[in-house]
Amino acid sequence: MPVYGRNKFYWYKDSLSEVDEDPPIVSTYYDGLDTTRLTKVLFIATRRLDDDANQKNLQGRLTIDGVITSVANKEHNDNTWYYWYLDQDAETLRVTTSIYHPNYYSAIEGRSIKFDAQQVDAPGANAEFDIRVQYETWRPT
């Protein structure tokens, strides 16, 4: 039952969640975000690079309220940020290199939200794997 009580809650801007895995281990999931309170995710971004400078496959996984909502794979160009968002059906995770854009601004909300990602293809030499998640949490003021 929803409660709209007199105790005031509001969104707090949390520090940017950062993963800088250098080098990443192939087929190992890294947590970009894992919250246990009401959370609003604004942006999820991933990037990988190595000396090969070839495309490499990354897999991302979004879990909302304990349920894996969507899993998606995306070939990542070298040293390029990719942005993850929920498609209009709100269940399909999409990935784009388009410059950030509100059409890709999903405002994903849940009582707990987890995003993790793994590099599917083996990384080359001097590999780096980055995740950035901007989010807010609903807390008592």
Add this chain to the structure above:
Amino acid sequence: MSVQINPTLEMKPIAYIDQADPTLDKYYSVATVALGEVFALTLEQTNDETDNKDIEILVTIDGTEYSGRIVAGVSGLTYFAYRSPIEDALILTTAVRNAGYAVPIRGHVITVEAAIHTVNGTNQVLECDVQYGEVPTGTYWWYKHYPTAVLNQDPPVSLTLYDIFDGLVDARLIFVIARQINDEAAAKVLELTTTIDGEAALGTTATFNNNTWRYWTRDPTRDGRSLAHDTAYNFFYYYAFDFHLGTIQLAMTSAIGTNQQLDGRAVYELYEEVS
């Protein structure tokens, strides 16, 4: 223990008028929204001669009036209204409404009125539609509208930070924009600095051409507080930016020009107790 949730808007039936033979300069009430959000506003007039008419939509949000008026409103053409990020006004456009125009209009009390300011044609009709939602009864907290925060620093001192706003509490930031003007019409570098929920962000600098508004937007790969900028005035760069406590400051890092002006604007709402 119950969990207090974020109030959720409930969509309401569209409020509208199709006013035949409207009285000149009379403002017709279209909707009164209590504790809610207006999603879309449209305005249209028709007459048998298909003459253009001067029509207006007037939105009052928690006491602040926003007027959108078009002097030569084409008969039979639907105009969409959305908020201007620069001034307390509405912009009317014939562009098809899309996500880019989904700038929220929230408040404790929102009223929408429509008027015609030209003598009627034959079978004159004035139409206005309002799509909106309201939060459920029993909600104690909701977004309240405040007039745009204004910084007009004339002249500024180089490398000195000026507040666009200071210490906003439980806020939703909608737009931050800036501009500089000088007699030499020279481009200048401005810096935006934010302190939000206890974290101070390094300033983001950008070159501003003379007398050109620029928009500061989120950078999705950084901390969200180091705002990026964009040259285009564009609603695609609207992102809800919520925080518990925040300050935004603007500085000019270039040398000051003749009759130098430094302007900043912030459009925001505060989450406040319902009276």
